[in-house]
Amino acid sequence: MADDVPPRGAVRPGGRTARVRESVLRAAADTLVEKGFDALDLAEIARVAEVGKTTVYRRWGSPGALAADLLDDMAAQSLPRSRTGNVRDDLRENARLVVRTLTDPRQGRLFKALIAASLCDEQAAMALRRFYAVRIDEWAGCVADAVERGELPPGTDPRRVIAGVSAPLYYALLNTGELLDEAAAERAAETALAAARAGVWVG
Amino acid sequence: MADDVPPRGAVRPGGRTARVRESVLRAAADTLVEKGFDALDLAEIARVAEVGKTTVYRRWGSPGALAADLLDDMAAQSLPRSRTGNVRDDLRENARLVVRTLTDPRQGRLFKALIAASLCDEQAAMALRRFYAVRIDEWAGCVADAVERGELPPGTDPRRVIAGVSAPLYYALLNTGELLDEAAAERAAETALAAARAGVWVG
DNA sequence: CTACTAATGGAACTTGAGTCCCGATAAGGA
DNA sequence: TCCTTATCGGGACTCAAGTTCCATTAGTAG
Numbered sequence: 346m347a348d349d350v351p352p353r354g355a356v357r358p359g360g361r362t363a364r365v366r367e368s369v370l371r372a373a374a375d376t377l378v379e380k381g382f383d384a385l386d387l388a389e390i391a392r393v394a395e396v397g398k399t400t401v402y403r404r405w406g407s408p409g410a411l412a413a414d415l416l417d418d419m420a421a422q423s424l425p426r427s428r429t430g431n432v433r434d435d436l437r438e439n440a441r442l443v444v445r446t447l448t449d450p451r452q453g454r455l456f457k458a459l460i461a462a463s464l465c466d467e468q469a470a471m472a473l474r475r476f477y478a479v480r481i482d483e484w485a486g487c488v489a490d491a492v493e494r495g496e497l498p499p500g501t502d503p504r505r506v507i508a509g510v511s512a513p514l515y516y517a518l519l520n521t522g523e524l525l526d527e528a529a530a531e532r533a534a535e536t537a538l539a540a541a542r543a544g545v546w547v548g
Numbered sequence: 549m550a551d552d553v554p555p556r557g558a559v560r561p562g563g564r565t566a567r568v569r570e571s572v573l574r575a576a577a578d579t580l581v582e583k584g585f586d587a588l589d590l591a592e593i594a595r596v597a598e599v600g601k602t603t604v605y606r607r608w609g610s611p612g613a614l615a616a617d618l619l620d621d622m623a624a625q626s627l628p629r630s631r632t633g634n635v636r637d638d639l640r641e642n643a644r645l646v647v648r649t650l651t652d653p654r655q656g657r658l659f660k661a662l663i664a665a666s667l668c669d670e671q672a673a674m675a676l677r678r679f680y681a682v683r684i685d686e687w688a689g690c691v692a693d694a695v696e697r698g699e700l701p702p703g704t705d706p707r708r709v710i711a712g713v714s715a716p717l718y719y720a721l722l723n724t725g726e727l728l729d730e731a732a733a734e735r736a737a738e739t740a741l742a743a744a745r746a747g748v749w750v751g
Numbered sequence: 752c753t754a755c756t757a758a759t760g761g762a763a764c765t766t767g768a769g770t771c772c773c774g775a776t777a778a779g780g781a
Numbered sequence: 782t783c784c785t786t787a788t789c790g791g792g793a794c795t796c797a798a799g800t801t802c803c804a805t806t807a808g809t810a811g
Contacts, residue, residue, distance in 0.1 A: 357757055357808045365759080383586060383611070383668040388798055397760030402799065404758090408586070457667045460722060464664035465586040474725040481724070508726075509739060512719035516711060519663060520718060521684070522677040523711075532748055536712060539746035540739040560778045560787055568789080591768055600790035605769065607788090 353404045368394040369401060370418055373411050377458035378451050382412065382465065385458075409466020412459055416472035420479045432491035436510055436537055439484050440530035443514050448525050453518075460519070481507045488541075498544045505546040509537035556607045571597040572604060573621055576614050580661035581654050585615065585668065588661075612669020615662055619675035623682045635694035639713055639740055642687050643733035646717050651728050656721075663722070684710045691744075701747045708749040712740035 354362050372394035376385055385408040391398040405411040427438040447453045463473035481504050488503035497506075513533045517523040540546065557565050575597035579588055588611040594601040608614040630641040649655045666676035684707050691706035700709075716736045720726040743749065 354758075360808060361806085362758065362808080381668045382664075386798065391760095398799085399761080399801090400759055461585075461664045461667035464660045464667075464722070465584045470725070473723065477723045505735075508719060508724060509716060511723070512715040513712060515723060516715035516718055519667070519722065520676070520680045520714070521711060522673070532708075535746065535748040536739065536743040539748060540742045543738070543742035545735055545738045545742060557788075563778060564776085565778080565788065589768065594790095601769085602771090602791080603789055 378454045382458045382461040409469045412462035413468040413472035416476050420476040426484050432496045435487040436534040440534040444525050444530040497541050500547040502546045506541045581657045585661045585664040612672045615665035616671040616675035619679045623679040635699045638690040639737040643737040647728050647733040700744050703750040705749045709744045
């Protein structure tokens with residue numbers, strides 16, 4: 346029956362193994378930022394991370410798997426959210442945070458590269474979905490509170506509202522290339538707010 | 549001064565050269581659909597297209613440039629849009645079209661691969677922006693008409709409304725992995741409509 | 752502290768993507 | 782029709798990504 350071989354690095358994850366992972370993930374992130382996903386060779390990662398080439402191929406095996414591990418690592422680091430007590434302000438804060446992240450020279454390139462990875466590799470795709478599920482849930486609380494307070498229709502799906510804020514910003518980043526500035530953040534927040542109030546996300 | 553060397557295939561674009569381009573673009577699209585952007589080797593494309601390897605490397609040079617050429621080819625094939633005389637129905641039709649395209653086994657994979665290409669290569673990124681500019685303009689007319697008819701506030705930016713329909717659908721496709729069905733199309737159209745009516749895209 | 756073995760990493764090897772050279776072919780103008 | 786040369790394509794070559802083998806190192810349980 347199932348032999349259930351433990352994944353590489355899971356039996357003795359302390360000391361050296363942890364240092365190797367940290368070093369490789371840092372090198373991977375740097376490469377993704379500077380050269381993009383298509384330039385993610387495991388051989389070069391090993392050189393930059395000062396780690397044996399064999400180790401990288403054995404533990405991660407493919408650029409997609411490495412990107413997936415990086416995404417899981419990022420998802421594990423949670424960020425605090427705002428709580429102004431007013432939906433419009435909360436959504437605006439969220440939109441500003443997304444714009445700030447996507448226009449940041451390092452973060453913006455990193456996100457683009459990780460989305461590229463998710464489009465090329467199924468493991469990375471699953472990790473990306475997990476990542477956004479975590480990030481959206483972190484902010485969904487604001488909306489749930491707003492529904493409690495009667496600012497939005499009862500039955501409004503909080504996650505859909507938060508996703509509704511990010512959607513136009515990512516569309517600008519990935520599809521149209523439109524400028525992501527303060528005004529774009531404002532429009533994104535107002536779009537989600539108008540739709541939520543109209544009951545688009547009820548049920 | 550500028551010698552202005554014409555690009556490969558521009559001086560004698562007829563006959564053989566055209567056949568080679570057609571054959572290579574078809575092979576590229578097939579490979580993108582079946583294996584994704586990261587598997588786009590020019591050597592394999594040459595084999596599949598039954599064209600000399602040297603030719604492909606000389607004319608396109610990189611997977612990104614090949615993807616860019618494919619995007620320009622796609623942008624040149626325009627699609628008809630609906631004209632029901634009612635904004636809500638027009639936006640709904642547009643949303644359904646996007647969902648149909650993105651969930652189509654071939655088209656959906658192709659779009660994902662081309663977006664991946666645009667995230668890895670600057671030429672492909674510019675071509676993708678041109679492509680979406682064309683597609684959005686094709687539909688912007690509906691919204692302009694609606695503004696004329698008084699269905700939407702004066703000064704509403706038609707392109708932003710159309711982009712507002714697609715945004716949540718692409719966000720579901722690329723970020724959250726949420727199901728793209730008839731209901732998702734409905735919500736996308738209603739979101740854009742609510743925001744447009746609220747005047748989010750005026751000015 | 753000691754034993755066991757998971758995990759690392761050096762070195763040699765294989766394979767195929769990408770480059771270069773040059774003759775063959777055919778597009779397009781005279 | 783003929784001529785010029787843009788474009789194609791076969792074949793040899795290079796170099797590094799990815800694989801395999803095995804000796805060495807160092808977690809972790811006892």
